Amino acid sequence: MFNERLLMDYQKLAQLLFPDITSVPADWEAKYPLRQLPQGAKVTRIGPSPTGFVHLGNLYNALIGERLAHQSEGVFFLRIEDTDNKREVPGAVEAIIRAMDFFGVRFDEGATIDGENGDYGPYRQRQRKDIYQTMAKWLVEQGRAYPCFCSEEELSAMREQQIAQKLNFGYYGQWAACRELSYEEIEARLAKGEPFVLRFRSAGSGEHDITVFDAIRGELVMQENFQDFVLLKSDGIPTYHFAHVVDDHLMRTTHVVRGEEWLATLPMHIELFDTMGWQRPIYCHTAVLEKIDGEQRRKLSKRKDPELALAYYQAEGYLPAAIWEYLLTVLNSNYEEWRIANPGVDCRQFPFSEEKMSNSGTLFDLDKLRDISKEVIVSMPASQVYDELLAWARVYNVQFADLLERDRSYAERIIDIGRHGDRPRKDLWTWSQAVQFLSFYYDEIFQQEDDYPANIAPQLRREILSAYLKTLDFADDNSAWFAKVKEIAQAKGFALKPKDYKKNPDQYPGSIVDVSNVIRVAITGRQNSPDLWEISQAIGEKRIRARIKKEIG
Ligand code: GLU
Numbered sequence: 001m002f003n004e005r006l007l008m009d010y011q012k013l014a015q016l017l018f019p020d021i022t023s024v025p026a027d028w029e030a031k032y033p034l035r036q037l038p039q040g041a042k043v044t045r046i047g048p049s050p051t052g053f054v055h056l057g058n059l060y061n062a063l064i065g066e067r068l069a070h071q072s073e074g075v076f077f078l079r080i081e082d083t084d085n086k087r088e089v090p091g092a093v094e095a096i097i098r099a100m101d102f103f104g105v106r107f108d109e110g111a112t113i114d115g116e117n118g119d120y121g122p123y124r125q126r127q128r129k130d131i132y133q134t135m136a137k138w139l140v141e142q143g144r145a146y147p148c149f150c151s152e153e154e155l156s157a158m159r160e161q162q163i164a165q166k167l168n169f170g171y172y173g174q175w176a177a178c179r180e181l182s183y184e185e186i187e188a189r190l191a192k193g194e195p196f197v198l199r200f201r202s203a204g205s206g207e208h209d210i211t212v213f214d215a216i217r218g219e220l221v222m223q224e225n226f227q228d229f230v231l232l233k234s235d236g237i238p239t240y241h242f243a244h245v246v247d248d249h250l251m252r253t254t255h256v257v258r259g260e261e262w263l264a265t266l267p268m269h270i271e272l273f274d275t276m277g278w279q280r281p282i283y284c285h286t287a288v289l290e291k292i293d294g295e296q297r298r299k300l301s302k303r304k305d306p307e308l309a310l311a312y313y314q315a316e317g318y319l320p321a322a323i324w325e326y327l328l329t330v331l332n333s334n335y336e337e338w339r340i341a342n343p344g345v346d347c348r349q350f351p352f353s354e355e356k357m358s359n360s361g362t363l364f365d366l367d368k369l370r371d372i373s374k375e376v377i378v379s380m381p382a383s384q385v386y387d388e389l390l391a392w393a394r395v396y397n398v399q400f401a402d403l404l405e406r407d408r409s410y411a412e413r414i415i416d417i418g419r420h421g422d423r424p425r426k427d428l429w430t431w432s433q434a435v436q437f438l439s440f441y442y443d444e445i446f447q448q449e450d451d452y453p454a455n456i457a458p459q460l461r462r463e464i465l466s467a468y469l470k471t472l473d474f475a476d477d478n479s480a481w482f483a484k485v486k487e488i489a490q491a492k493g494f495a496l497k498p499k500d501y502k503k504n505p506d507q508y509p510g511s512i513v514d515v516s517n518v519i520r521v522a523i524t525g526r527q528n529s530p531d532l533w534e535i536s537q538a539i540g541e542k543r544i545r546a547r548i549k550k551e552i553g
Pocket of ligand 1: 048081
């Protein structure tokens with residue numbers, strides 16, 4: 001086989017396949033020189049594909065790349081991996097860029113909405129065709145790539161046979177039908193206009209192992225590649241495997257942060273790097289995102305889990321700061337401890353480390369995100385809560401945005417209720433939930449969400465409310481106000497201590513809690529709310545009286 005191959009003039013073949021390519025790898029090497037960066041600086045990137053679906057994994061990997069680069073005075077860039085025409089959706093690149101910007105991911109270089117920024121571009125793969133073809137031509141010249149004319153049908157027939165014979169799948173060894181085509185045959189088939197792909201000629205047999213260092217997983221021992229995988233598709237556009245190797249080399253990426261779904265094809269990438277004579281980057285394969293679903297722990301799924309889409313967090317109004325905070329707790333096990341020791345400090349000060357990342361599935365837990373979001377919001381001044389809520393509402397809930405803007409000081413006051421003192425209330429965690437939570441402060445969107453306490457008959461309820469209305473005096477302070485509620489409770493025979501009622505439920509119509517809850521439901525439409533006196537002071541006498549009157553009927 002080697003004899004025959006030696007006879008083949010690879011130079012001539014390269015020229016036949018790529019007549020228009022006049023550049024050589026060294027030209028591109030010169031165009032993209034090694035970066036002048038401080039010792040230890042990391043160069044990282046994300047390479048999302050514009051499929052129209054920006055997912056949590058994109059943000060997850062972005063955050064890792066961003067941290068690694070920026071805390072080492074390195075460079076973080078955005079490369080659009082648009083080699084798959086079929087999957088591209090109009091507007092998808094813009095959606096990626098806007099989503100990353102929304103979540104506070106800042107790139108030093110890369111694709112922008114109307115162009116790009118940086119010296120290592122183009123940053124859209126489709127615009128890099130000449131570069132890939134130069135490298136492909138060079139591989140052909142070295143005898144390490146060849147055209148393959150096999151049709152889909154031939155490839156699936158091959159697969160059938162491999163299944164039947166229980167052999168490894170793929171294009172390799174004796175199965176690689178086009179591996180040894182003669183120059184003449186290739187020339188003749190090209191002349192007939194037969195479509196072809198360009199395949200890598202692997203030097204591996206699969207009999208050896210390779211060792212690859214992964215910054216998250218440590219040393220990986222894997223079977224070497226032996227597949228003659230596709231480098232260029234029939235339209236001359238590279239596959240991910242080829243494009244990523246060429247790009248990460250020429251863009252001088254030092255750390256490739258990507259999902260663990262690429263681990264399986266890592267030996268192909270390693271063989272390509274080695275064959276090109278290029279230094280391998282350090283790979284960082286991140287763990288898949290999982291969730292608890294009932295009894296089961298499973299991978300987040302695009303079909304079943306809306307929270308896999310970044311758009312979900314925007315629409316729900318999660319705070320980018322909370323998402324960062326949450327992702328950092330997931331990514332580095334020592335983050336929470338650091339946060340406790342460093343309250344209020346920018347999370348970017350945390351010494352992030354790729355070694356502390358988990359290499360088995362990462363549990364993505366919306367409950368935990370909710371708790372962190374609550375902490376983030378409660379630590380923000382009311383004016384900032386107002387600004388961010390308003391910015392969200394302008395896009396997602398115009399009616400509420402109008403209400404907020406109608407009276408800023410009212411809005412800030414109601415946002416602030418219950419947020420001070422030793423045990424501040426943590427009522428808000430997303431902006432959509434905040435709208436729902438704050439709705440009772442606005443007559444226009446007030447809704448009775450909870451029923452009155454079930455143990456209080458409607459007649460008694462009306463009596464309580466009438467008595468409340470009679471004694472209500474807006475000049476009362478909180479304790480005078482509560483003393484009156486107590487008086488009403490006593491006059492109507494309610495237990496002043498909930499435990500007395502619990503002990504002897506037959507002796508009372510209910511406890512003081514029921515009395516306050518009757519008033520609470522009339523005023524707020526729910527059985528749970530911040531302090532009623534404070535709420536009433538904010539809403540104002542006229543509207544409070546009107547709400548209670550309405551309930552008395
Ligand atoms: N386009 C690839 C993806 O979306 C990028 C993987 C990588 O970062 O290398 O999965």
